[in-house]
Amino acid sequence: MPYHSTPLDLAFHALSDPTRRAVVSRLARGEAPVSDLAAPFDMALPSFAQHLKVLEDCGLITSEKRGRSRWCRLVPECFDEAVTWLESERRRWAAQLDQLEVYLDKKEVDDG
Template structure:
């Protein structure tokens, strides 16, 4: 199946952590330096940077050095891939539920129910 790729698995793993989801939410507002990004989190900077590494390794964010600061931004492509996978799954399950509803309606008609 095309959607069961390692990058997508890594992206969902990265998003399973609340700290990393909070980072993604903050970066949705625009790019920001690591030091500003780390401010609201009660952890040592090296620990916080590990979270950023997980997000960057799976392709959800990108970072670049500018002078003495490192800046982070979201990478839309990985989010699009995850959204496409979820839309595909939603369609598949909607179709299955529609078929089940049709089957149950037909079964009820055959039995003579209301």
């Protein structure tokens, strides 16, 4: 399993920013027009559009023009690689902590 693939790096880069994470959280409830997504943030629309571009470039969201508005939606399957990596790391750390617990329990018995 590749741990340093470009899509994974791009996804974590995109999710490293609190504005982009907030957008992802909002889109988890359903698609929305850019104007609605931008409303909670105190920034100019071109600056906000840069955040959307980062999310779209890495494939986490997609957008389409509908009439005079641009609508965004999540691409849930694009989160799969990040979820897989995080779950693998969680299992690895849990196993290491279990080994540490066994070692400390044995040491306590040996020292006791």
